[in-house]
Amino acid sequence: MSGAAPTVPEPFDWSSPQAAARRRRRYAADRRLRIYGLVSVLVAVGLLGILIASLVVGGYSAFVQTHIAVEFTADPENVPAGDPTSGNYRAVITNAVQQLFPELESRSELRTAGDILSKGTANMVRNHVVANPELVGRSFTLEVPASDPFDQLNKGVIDRNLPEDRRRVSDFEIGLFESLEARGLVSTLFNWALFVNSDSRFPELAGLAGALVGSFYALLVCFLVSFPVGIAAAIYLEEFAPKNRWTDLVEVNINNLAAVPSIVFGLLGLAVFIQLFGLPRSAPLVGGLVLSLMTLPTMIIVTRAALKSIPPSVREAALGIGASRHEVILHHVLPLALPGILTGTIIGLAQALGETAPLLLIGMNAFLTTPPGGVMDPATALPTQIFIWADSPERGFVSRTSAAILVLLGFLIVMNAIAIHLRQRFERRW
Amino acid sequence: MNMLAEAAVEDAINRDSARTETVKMQASGVNVFYGEKQALFDVDLAVRKNQVTALIGPSGCGKSTFLRCLNRMNDTIDICRVTGSITLDGEDIYDPKIDVVELRARVGMVFQKPNPFPKSIYENVAYGPRIHGLASSRSELDAIIETSLQKAGLWNEVKDRLNEPGTGLSGGQQQRLCIARAIAVSPEVILMDEPCSALDPIATARVEELIDELRENYTIVIVTHSMQQAARVSQRTAMFHLGRLVEEGPTGKMFTNPEDKRTQDYVTGRFG
Numbered sequence A: 001m002s003g004a005a006p007t008v009p010e011p012f013d014w015s016s017p018q019a020a021a022r023r024r025r026r027y028a029a030d031r032r033l034r035i036y037g038l039v040s041v042l043v044a045v046g047l048l049g050i051l052i053a054s055l056v057v058g059g060y061s062a063f064v065q066t067h068i069a070v071e072f073t074a075d076p077e078n079v080p081a082g083d084p085t086s087g088n089y090r091a092v093i094t095n096a097v098q099q100l101f102p103e104l105e106s107r108s109e110l111r112t113a114g115d116i117l118s119k120g121t122a123n124m125v126r127n128h129v130v131a132n133p134e135l136v137g138r139s140f141t142l143e144v145p146a147s148d149p150f151d152q153l154n155k156g157v158i159d160r161n162l163p164e165d166r167r168r169v170s171d172f173e174i175g176l177f178e179s180l181e182a183r184g185l186v187s188t189l190f191n192w193a194l195f196v197n198s199d200s201r202f203p204e205l206a207g208l209a210g211a212l213v214g215s216f217y218a219l220l221v222c223f224l225v226s227f228p229v230g231i232a233a234a235i236y237l238e239e240f241a242p243k244n245r246w247t248d249l250v251e252v253n254i255n256n257l258a259a260v261p262s263i264v265f266g267l268l269g270l271a272v273f274i275q276l277f278g279l280p281r282s283a284p285l286v287g288g289l290v291l292s293l294m295t296l297p298t299m300i301i302v303t304r305a306a307l308k309s310i311p312p313s314v315r316e317a318a319l320g321i322g323a324s325r326h327e328v329i330l331h332h333v334l335p336l337a338l339p340g341i342l343t344g345t346i347i348g349l350a351q352a353l354g355e356t357a358p359l360l361l362i363g364m365n366a367f368l369t370t371p372p373g374g375v376m377d378p379a380t381a382l383p384t385q386i387f388i389w390a391d392s393p394e395r396g397f398v399s400r401t402s403a404a405i406l407v408l409l410g411f412l413i414v415m416n417a418i419a420i421h422l423r424q425r426f427e428r429r430w
Numbered sequence B: 001m002n003m004l005a006e007a008a009v010e011d012a013i014n015r016d017s018a019r020t021e022t023v024k025m026q027a028s029g030v031n032v033f034y035g036e037k038q039a040l041f042d043v044d045l046a047v048r049k050n051q052v053t054a055l056i057g058p059s060g061c062g063k064s065t066f067l068r069c070l071n072r073m074n075d076t077i078d079i080c081r082v083t084g085s086i087t088l089d090g091e092d093i094y095d096p097k098i099d100v101v102e103l104r105a106r107v108g109m110v111f112q113k114p115n116p117f118p119k120s121i122y123e124n125v126a127y128g129p130r131i132h133g134l135a136s137s138r139s140e141l142d143a144i145i146e147t148s149l150q151k152a153g154l155w156n157e158v159k160d161r162l163n164e165p166g167t168g169l170s171g172g173q174q175q176r177l178c179i180a181r182a183i184a185v186s187p188e189v190i191l192m193d194e195p196c197s198a199l200d201p202i203a204t205a206r207v208e209e210l211i212d213e214l215r216e217n218y219t220i221v222i223v224t225h226s227m228q229q230a231a232r233v234s235q236r237t238a239m240f241h242l243g244r245l246v247e248e249g250p251t252g253k254m255f256t257n258p259e260d261k262r263t264q265d266y267v268t269g270r271f272g
Helices: A017-063 A089-100 A107-114 A121-131 A148-155 A171-182 A209-240 A245-257 A262-276 A284-308 A312-320 A325-353 A357-361 A382-390 A395-426 B003-017 B063-069 B100-106 B121-132 B138-151 B171-183 B201-214 B227-233 B251-256 B261-267
Strands: A064-073 A139-145 A186-190 B023-034 B037-048 B052-056 B080-088 B107-110 B189-193 B219-223 B236-241 B244-250
Touching: A017 A064, A017 A395, A064 A089, A064 A148, A089 A107, A089 A121, A107 A171, A121 A139, A148 A171, A148 A186, A148 A395, A171 A186, A209 A245, A209 A284, A209 A325, A209 A382, A245 A284, A262 A284, A262 A357, A284 A325, A284 A357, A312 A325, A312 B107, A312 B171, A325 A395, A325 B121, A357 A382, A382 A395, B023 B063, B023 B219, B037 B052, B037 B063, B037 B219, B052 B063, B052 B227, B063 B189, B063 B219, B063 B236, B100 B107, B107 B171, B121 B138, B121 B171, B138 B171, B171 B189, B171 B201, B201 B219, B201 B227, B219 B227, B227 B251, B236 B251, B236 B261, B244 B251, B244 B261, B251 B261
Parallel strands: B037 B244, B052 B219, B052 B236, B107 B189, B189 B219
Antiparallel strands: A064 A139, A064 A186, B023 B037, B023 B080, B236 B244
16 A cells, blocks of 8 residues: 555535436437437338338239130141140140130231230140140140230239320230130139249240259259368368468458459359369359359358357367367367357358359359259259349239249248257257 | 364374375476466476375466366467476376377366266266277176266266256266266376366265265366365365465375465465
8 A cells, every 4th residue: 555545535426416417318328329229120120121012012913823714626637646746736726716706807816816825825735735635636625824915914014094005905905805804714823834934035934943943953062062161161270270370361361252242253153163174154063163152251250150159168078088189079069069050051051042143154144944954954043033034124024023032032031040940959058 | 264174184184194105197397388478387296196186276376277287188278388297107298109188088187167068968978988999888888887977976866867968967966977977988187177166065065075085096186276175185285376386295284384474374364
């Protein structure tokens, strides 16, 4: 203790107006902080709500499709009984249209009437007859999709009250369509084509099947590459790497890599995987590799964080009874870190699922009417399919773009839900 | 000191006179650095076979650091550097030729906070024997687990629920499970780093009793903050202060007639 006696402070008067005012100011600051936070959350939720609402409003109509019940006759004259594949189905349809509108005389009027049916009708009728060969020589009714303008007309997107020169369908066409409606042949059914078909030039036939399969293959490749490589790299950096300038450099670069714009990875993929290694363009293999380059840094960072979060007591317990390093890591640390790693992996994959730019560069935005058969076949992915549709002029693609975005968001939500579930299921306490 | 501790000290003196004096581990001129900071200065200390050696001293005096040098647990800390020599049965454990896995199997450790693996009670004890290949059959492994749990005084409490998680036991039981886990690999030395600091007095008494029993078969080094505990369980006591070994001797003498003023002050509760 120093020599001079410390001066005793005046006892603090807690009830003085100054003290009360000071406390009030502190409470007010608490309240303000809370309100700022609340407002931010509301803004974020509101924007998300607007996004989802606008997508639902714009996209819900793509989940249904106007169908027209048409009676076809597979007369043996057009469809040979022995070989239904090679039949003249165009003629079958022309006959069906004539039957539908017996009052039409001229060829051009009949062609206009035929355009109410989707361009894919001939294909659908043929597939139906080939699958049921006993139909040759008989009549049967099939619900075929209406072509896009009439689908839009039925859904009310095209306004019947507009002057004729300002809409896609003429008064004559509307008359034909209304006569079908009057006969009860028009129905609005769930649009399975959206999930079963691949892309098409005709909106009523276009679907996401090819994109879904392409995205699946690309994510599979991405997972198979980035999961083991990411975990191994993270384990090395976290558990084995000496702390020196080189490992610091590696660490800084991994963190920087996570912030590199994804289009740069696309360029890298184009230059390395396609130019140098000669892998095919548009292939999910290349897409997956590029996406794995993108997810790798995230994966490494997440895995390292998960490993770091395991309390040292677990390592010490194992080391203390003579476990070797790999035993400590593989038997104790990694199993405990796994929920965190899996969560990070799924979130990384979800990010990869929504990535568009690098896929555009490696050509995964091709127009393809069949789903890819493997990782080497040309393919599109969900986000690139959205990109293609958003670029298409047909009216029907507007709502289909929104619908495709909703499907993509649906997958993202499912993946995140799985991540949350895994975390809760496997999290262990110690 | 109260009567109880007085009696314990008396007891310790009596125990002192009858025992072998073989040195199990010998530290000579041990210095430990954490980066630039030196944590231990020139420590010379002998750990005698089948005795309990207590390391005492105020917080931050280096006693835990010293303990962790004895099975090279400090190796896991990158910036930690150890100089000098520590021998186990005359072999330098810091020799590059020494197998650290074998060393840690021979010199087991029990930690301050009970840290059972988040696995079943059975698996906790079975883990060590399994990785070292100590049992050639399931029945042999079962036997090791039963004896280890019995030696740790836990068998009767857990024999009917060996498949329940070890983390579900009470704190005292968890610590005895950790002791059983250490015993299961048949170590020669057991290091204990404040094993009772997270336990209530009843569990503490149980563990102390156990330490005394374990002395029959093992050499024990224990770090403790409790003077009474040191007096109750140990035969020899070493006093650390500011990274230096102040004094080492038979427990009875250390508590009744220490040579150093600092030991005197510490054991009588004047500082620390």
